[in-house]
Amino acid sequence: MDTAAPGSGPDRLWSVDEHLDDILTTVRPLDPIELQLLDAQGCVLVEDVTVPLSLPPFDNSSMDGYAVRVADVAGASEEFPAVLDVIGDIAAGAASPVRVGPGQAARIMTGAPLPPGAEAVVPVEWTDGGLGGGPVATMPPRSSAPEGATGHVRVHRSAEARAHVRARGSDVKAGDLALESGTVLGPPQIALLAAIGRGTVRVRPRPRVVVVSTGSELVQPGEELREGQIHDSNSFALTAAARDAGALAYRVGAVADDADTLRATIEDQLVRADLVVTSGGVSVGAYDVVKEALAHVSDEDEPGAGVDFRKLAMQPGKPQGFGSVGPDHTPLLALPGNPVSSYISFELFVRPAIRALMGLDEVHRPRVRAVLRTEKAIGSPRGRRQFLRALRTGGEVAPVGGSGSHLIAALARADALIVVPEDTESLEPGDEVEVVLLG
Template sequence: MKSVDAHLAEILATVRPLAPLELELEQALGATLAEEVSSPVPLPPFDNSAMDGYAVRAADITDLPVRLPVIDDVAAGSHELRAVGPGHAVRIMTGAPVPAGADAVVPVEWTDGGTVTVTIDRPVQEGNAIRRAGEDVQAGEVVLKTGTVIGAAQLGIIAGVGRRRVLARPRPRVVVISTGAELVEPGGQLAPGQIWDSNSFTLTAAVRETGAEGFRAGSVGDDPAVLLDRLDTHLVRADAIITSGGVSMGAYEPVKEALSPLGTVRFEKVAMQPGMPQGFGVLGEDEVPIFALPGNPVSSYVSFVLFVRPALAKMRGLPSGLPEAVTAYVTGPLRSPAGRRSYLRGVLASDGTVSPVHGQGSHQLAALALANALIVVPEDVTEVPGGAEVEVIRL
């Protein structure tokens, strides 16, 4: 059987980062920067008030309380030139430019709030409540580096330096299809021998959790021709495709029957549990990657974590590889088949221990829903005693 590491290496050698596009700000959330973003001007671009209050000369606020005439008002967005002379004050609002001559802002809470004259009863230091030009960003300074994922804060600074669009790798568009004649849409009535389709919902959600765009294309039965038609329909909008089911050794395996003759998708056994049957390759002229995952719910999800998630990271222009593992102490003994790397579902606690959940079968989706980690047991280990140190992948 093929090792987990070798299968992932083949996948990562095949998938390519998506080409950068000029994205409008409204479409840039979750994309990965393909350029540095710098500011053409200092931020803030001018000295401005951090509070509602009064712009004054700090030297005038000595013998308290002091009363000063209020000679003007300055609102945020004002572009008129104003000045404060000795012994005067200007009422100022948050974000408004500081008048020439003023070197401090007295918060309105330290005053009587007067509009003709103002009484100030607390001392003020030079520079108080003034945001200096360039104290956040200097003109020409790089604010975001290439490879940064654009979140809400990053989107804010891109807009804040005046950019309307940015060069970035878009979020991969991933189409998810379940296979199996036994599958019924949730909410529908089950006939004998049928089950509700959970895989397409689980995998589409998992795609979105990675930062990619997930499109659930529902399920198809066991007819390879129907599957090929469905794949052909979705290839035009997909950067990657995920199928679940139809990859094992038995009869009625529509994914293998449909894709094996193409010669661009390989079906192999990977030395892991759960998730031994795996398929991977490319489709169409654009060589769209397709991940043919096993049909058991836990098997397909674990396969996604190990293989699809790193591939989507590479497509986004991010570091890729096996999921990062931490160490923990297992609370009970573990068993694993020889020659396979096991990924047992567990609950990782804040005290550094991990407890295997009850129900490790590849079909036991409820047990997976209780877990927050995968306990890794290497291929050459068949038994792990309670209290032993193990590697754990956070979910």
């Protein structure tokens, strides 16, 4: 992959949009595969799915009660109940063994097929439950008890035709479009596919994202810190963010500042990666291990591969890297190591890349306009697009925490980012601003 652009080089300052466009014009949706339903959860459908069989496939009862003819319960009341002969039971999943004739009823369960001759269902609450009872004035008998009758039931209310009956095809009809291509398959969509009898479905798989953080100072959470050490938070944050974006994400333990070790680690991970994300080691320091390991990938070993390290006109997140590694040219995004810079960079660049791999049309977080709520003006460096952590309430948005790119606690409270354009040096209280919604 050739990521070079006109005028590119170590001194070129890329805009946010240029860097993002380079990523999205390079990353291509993953090839479709056939998956079992539960394995397809979170994936994007690549075919229109039509209904082969109407739902429900037959008229059935929406209540536990009695299947009756409308004429037999017309005018029924508490004082003058209709007394009907019960000719059998119909359970859900069983074919109707009876036909309901004049003066008859069949005990029926929710979901059971409406028997021939029946026109409505009266809920069991409208009856005496077939238990009989003391003396009561009754309507004239509907019929003599037929052979095989199992007792009688007293119905205290009349019912209209089709009352408490789920009609065949009332959900979807055979030939209807069930789901459109491009649909993300969540639990309700999986339920519909199962209901219409689909055991597998053709989708673009969820991207496999490998997350690697770098730094000899990083220690696994739960382990004791020694002098100069900190716990590794970036790999956890980025792995969680990748999963939130729809990916299957794999976290790799922090790699020490050694170029050979990092290069070997990434090579080992390529077998399960559609995208590699690193954090740290992309600046201009003496131990910027990611640049050292990946900036000079041999064209002889991996023709066309390589990672371009750039400076972006943004704050936080100025140092970035993008390119490909390995024989399959697996995309790699190298993010800065400061926690806030790393996370904001993920939201702006990695999340859209993941969504593009999934084949989604809309890859970006939603953006809205809001009124800035702050006690004093906010300064911003000219020529840089600044992203401020913020908390949105209704139509207002307020900055959260300071500007330091190490302030994780403020990031944990934020649900939005305020976007300060490159040509804006100050925001005043009450200004209308653009806001990226994070949740």
